Amino acid sequence: MDGDTGQPEIDDDFDITATVSWQELAAHQQHLYARRLRELFAMDPDRGRRMVVDAGDLHIDYSKNLATAETIELLTALAREAGLEDLRDAMLRGDHLNTSEDRAALHTALRLPVGTELVVDGQDVTGDVHRVLDAMGAFAESVRDGSHTGFTGKAITDVVNIGIGGSDLGPAMAYRALRHYRHPRIRCHYVSNVDPADLVATLADLDPETTLFIVASKTFTTLETLTNARAARDWLLERCDGDEAAVAKHFVAVSTNTAEVEAFGIDTANMFGFWNWVGGRYSIDSSIGLSLLIAIGREGFAEFLDGFHRVDEHFATQPLETNAPVLLGLLDLWYSNFWDAQSHAVLPYSNDLARFPAYLQQLVMESNGKSVTRSGRLVTGPTSTVVWGEPGTNGQHAFYQLLHQGTWLIPADFIGFARPLDDLPTADGGSMHDLLMSNFFAQTEVLAFGKTAEEIAAEGVAPELVPHKVMPGDRPSTSILAPALTPSVLGQLIALYEHQVFVKAMIWGINPFDQWGVELGKTAATAMVDDITSPAPPAPLADSSTDELVRWYRAARDRTP
Numbered sequence: 001m002d003g004d005t006g007q008p009e010i011d012d013d014f015d016i017t018a019t020v021s022w023q024e025l026a027a028h029q030q031h032l033y034a035r036r037l038r039e040l041f042a043m044d045p046d047r048g049r050r051m052v053v054d055a056g057d058l059h060i061d062y063s064k065n066l067a068t069a070e071t072i073e074l075l076t077a078l079a080r081e082a083g084l085e086d087l088r089d090a091m092l093r094g095d096h097l098n099t100s101e102d103r104a105a106l107h108t109a110l111r112l113p114v115g116t117e118l119v120v121d122g123q124d125v126t127g128d129v130h131r132v133l134d135a136m137g138a139f140a141e142s143v144r145d146g147s148h149t150g151f152t153g154k155a156i157t158d159v160v161n162i163g164i165g166g167s168d169l170g171p172a173m174a175y176r177a178l179r180h181y182r183h184p185r186i187r188c189h190y191v192s193n194v195d196p197a198d199l200v201a202t203l204a205d206l207d208p209e210t211t212l213f214i215v216a217s218k219t220f221t222t223l224e225t226l227t228n229a230r231a232a233r234d235w236l237l238e239r240c241d242g243d244e245a246a247v248a249k250h251f252v253a254v255s256t257n258t259a260e261v262e263a264f265g266i267d268t269a270n271m272f273g274f275w276n277w278v279g280g281r282y283s284i285d286s287s288i289g290l291s292l293l294i295a296i297g298r299e300g301f302a303e304f305l306d307g308f309h310r311v312d313e314h315f316a317t318q319p320l321e322t323n324a325p326v327l328l329g330l331l332d333l334w335y336s337n338f339w340d341a342q343s344h345a346v347l348p349y350s351n352d353l354a355r356f357p358a359y360l361q362q363l364v365m366e367s368n369g370k371s372v373t374r375s376g377r378l379v380t381g382p383t384s385t386v387v388w389g390e391p392g393t394n395g396q397h398a399f400y401q402l403l404h405q406g407t408w409l410i411p412a413d414f415i416g417f418a419r420p421l422d423d424l425p426t427a428d429g430g431s432m433h434d435l436l437m438s439n440f441f442a443q444t445e446v447l448a449f450g451k452t453a454e455e456i457a458a459e460g461v462a463p464e465l466v467p468h469k470v471m472p473g474d475r476p477s478t479s480i481l482a483p484a485l486t487p488s489v490l491g492q493l494i495a496l497y498e499h500q501v502f503v504k505a506m507i508w509g510i511n512p513f514d515q516w517g518v519e520l521g522k523t524a525a526t527a528m529v530d531d532i533t534s535p536a537p538p539a540p541l542a543d544s545s546t547d548e549l550v551r552w553y554r555a556a557r558d559r560t561p
């Protein structure tokens with residue numbers, strides 16, 4: 001620790017890939033490469049009982065990974081060499097780990113219990129967080145109990161969250177996931193895309209008298225969100241004879257930018273704030289979660305936050321060897337840096353978690369899709385893999401073929417629940433949920449252990465078909481089980497992934513809290529609007545491809561059908 005500043009000492013010339021631990025892991029991979037998971041289980045029959053870790057209500061089995069006790073020893077040594085424990089503590093106490101923006105990354109403060117002391121940059125962070133939570137809670141209650149009414153005095157029945165990226169994916173995912181905990185009268189809708197189809201399709205079924213809009217944007221300058229919000233306001237004004245007073249009843253804002261909220265025309269009395277130390281993709285438990293809070297109520301939202309906090313506590317206190325986000329982050333790094341894995345599948349065996357992979361795509365890839373270190377030096381190895389996935393069993397009938405027999409190594413996370421919130425009987429009087437989970441367990445088994453040519457031939461399969469039916473096995477997976485998909489468990493799952501993203505970033509030496517790569521595309525799109533809308537013939541564009549595309553687009557658009 002640097003005694004003067006309290007910041008962790010970050011050696012920007014430090015290259016993790018040049019360390020002894022890294023070389024040892026590379027040598028270890030060569031040794032493990034020749035081993036089969038079948039052998040590893042035969043040599044260590046208790047592996048499936050030992051290579052498990054519990055964090056809060058999450059029960060995680062990582063024994064079906066291409067790893068042994070020695071792998072974990074070497075990976076945790078690597079993490080120590082990267083100073084992971086100090087960096088974790090630095091993040092939790094609010095040091096400015098987001099170096100390129102000179103900010104803290106304090107999403108963990110959003111779920112600190114009331115009264116926990118945390119002062120950062122002279123601010124009483126927990127006090128601020130709970131003041132906003134209280135205001136959100138009171139507002140949500142007034143919507144839920146019908147006392148907040150629309151311009152004709154009717155209770156709100158529909159909430160439209162207008163936001164994109166971190167101001168959409170989290171609440172949209174969680175609203176869907178927590179279907180069982182929602183208020184019976186209120187439905188939430190999520191509009192993100194600047195494609196007008198999104199807003200038009202959403203508003204088609206809504207009644208302006210009973211619709212509340214939440215304009216959610218950290219910066220309140222995001223083109224898509226402001227464009228959709230303006231169009232939504234026009235829609236409302238058209239239906240209330242231009243009564244501007246209606247806007248105050250039907251529009252609230254969620255943002256860090258008071259000036260822009262005012263400039264947009266939303267009364268700041270109807271604004272719920274947050275802080276620049278909350279990154280967009282880490283903001284679901286800030287006021288960005290207002291729609292979710294309206295849907296599941298104060299108690300549900302408090303349980304959700306408590307779930308995050310339980311995993312935060314685990315992350316903060318457990319030794320690296322039994323620390324779930326650390327282990328999962330290290331295994332991920334093991335595959336991308338030592339096994340050339342380029343993608344990672346997330347497979348929820350829960351239809352309500354259908355948007356969880358999409359949510360993780362932003363969390364993981366916007367955080368760790370970087371190729372320079374904190375000091376701007378090029379990294380010397382791969383960083384984030386591509387994250388993708390679909391709920392099981394749908395994925396089984398679509399892309400699992402590639403997981404089982406394709407040429408890529410694709411580690412997969414299986415997520416499932418013991419107690420169903422919905423269940424129906426099967427034809428033989430069993431439970432559909434048990435059937436779903438039988439698929440979960442069977443898939444992880446087949447991925448890991450496969451089926452050999454001998455086993456297939458012994459079943460009497462024609463010799464020419466045997467190679468087609470061989471299941472190679474050694475396809476790694478991690479199983480994450482929880483008792484049920486509750487608000488708390490959802491919070492725990494999100495925190496588990498947030499922290500594993502951090503673990504990897506700290507070892508690679510990159511900044512997981514900025515996203516400069518998104519900026520140029522935004523600026524270029526704004527500049528392009530003139531090129532495609534000006535009444536004058538298109539000016540030649542710098543490259544022949546874009547030039548030709550724009551000309552084709554304009555001609556086809558302007559041709560009478």
Ligand SMILES: O=P(O)(O)OC[C@H]1O[C@H](O)[C@H](O)[C@@H](O)[C@@H]1O
Pocket residue numbers: 164165166167216217218219220221222225280281366515518
């Ligand atoms: O919440 P906003 O300021 O509108 O930002 C919405 C999104 O904008 C950009 O795409 C950023 O890369 C995302 O991180 C952010 O979540």
